[in-house]
Amino acid sequence: MKELLNLMQERKSVRTPLDTKRQIAKDDLLQILEAGRWAPTAHNMQNFEIIVVDNKKLLESIGNIKRPISETFVRENYKQLSFSEEELLRKKTGLLGTMFPPSWRNPDFKLDKNEKDDSSMQRPFPVCPTMLFVVYYPAKRAPASEGDFLGALSLGCVMENMWLMANSLGICFQIVSSLSSGTTEKEVKNILHIPKNLNIAFPCRLGYTVSTPAKHLRVRRDIKDFTHYNKFGSKDLG
Ligand SMILES: Cc1cc2nc3c(=O)[nH]c(=O)nc-3n(C[C@H](O)[C@H](O)[C@H](O)COP(=O)(O)O)c2cc1C
Structure with missing residues (x-):
């Protein structure tokens, strides 16, 4: 239990450049994908496809896309x-x-x-040896889910499973939302031959840091700040 909680607390976003000479071992990558595979999804629709990108030229092309x-x-x-x-x-x-x-x-x-x-x-795009693009079919919504809210939640579960696994393997992880919207998403889709009817849910950078990254302050609300007992607004544990 403690180990699981520690892993969750230690999971973090690493936004610095990652070592392009140090590839992620295939077994580690498969473990990350296996973690995504077992994520809960609404109606067990498994509403995602994942594109693994480790080709240098493709990564460069993606890194060069303007992100307005x-x-x-x-x-x-x-x-x-x-x-x-x-x-x-x-x-x-x-x-x-x-x-x-x-x-x-x-x-x-x-x-x-x-x-x-x-x-x-143009913002500099920190380099990395591998990216994952989790994509989904917006037309295949979870049953009766307004705006496919349940589908989006499901994709979040895939993300967290993979992020925790990456972290447990010592692999840094960062979500780069700017690659999944507007004209930027279109360009990524062209580069990776992603069919028009699929959208990018979230792109992530993976790899190892070159040197130990400077620690940055990570904060969370306290349990009491978001927990209510029996009725909303009641903070009294009794
Ligand atoms: C849906 C989603 C989108 C995010 N998009 C970005 C992003 O575009 N760039 C980034 O650096 N971090 C992104 N993050 C990471 C959050 O900023 C980060 O999780 C939060 O600040 C807490 O920091 P931590 O991950 O280090 O605990 C995203 C996280 C989520 C869940």
């Missing part, structure tokens, strides 16, 4: 930011502002004209 930033993203992202470790510890949710470019730490963020015109706000 929307003003909406930056403004909504801003609401989750803290500007000191003390603030983050107090809030217990969200992220440290220093993770993002200085221009994103501005509540009135506006793309300037050039950025709007040529989508040139």
Whole structure:
């Protein structure tokens, strides 16, 4: 039990470049896929396909795709930011502002004209030896699930299973949502020959760090902050 909890607590996002010379062993990759395979899915629909990408040229092409930033993203992202470790510890949710470019730490963020015109706000894409793209058929929704909410939850279970397995094998993992929306997703789909009727649920970078990454502060709410007893709002354990 303790081991499982430790694994969950130690699972983390690694956003630094990963060693392109150190490939993930095939057995480890299969273990990660096996973990995804056993994820619970609504109606056991197993509503996913997974594309493993370890070809250098393909990874380079994906890394070179422009990932335009929307003003909406930056403004909504801003609401989750803290500007000191003390603030983050107090809030217990969200992220440290220093993770993002200085221009994103501005509540009135506006793309300037050039950025709007040529989508040139290219962010560096940290290298990695392997990526996984979990894709799904949006048309095959979980039965009677509005907006395929249950299908999306199922994909989240696949993600967590694979992330925990990667972590237990010492393999770093990062989700890169910017590759799964808008024109960027279209470009990825072209590069990987993903059929039009499939969408990318989540792309992830996998690999090993070159050096030990600097520890970053990870916060969570306390159990009492989100737990209610017998009725919503009741915090009294009795
Ligand atoms: C659905 C989903 C999408 C995410 N997208 C990104 C992303 O695009 N880039 C990123 O660096 N982290 C992404 N994350 C990771 C979260 O930011 C991260 O899990 C959270 O800040 C907690 O940090 P931890 O993973 O280190 O515990 C995503 C996580 C989830 C569940």
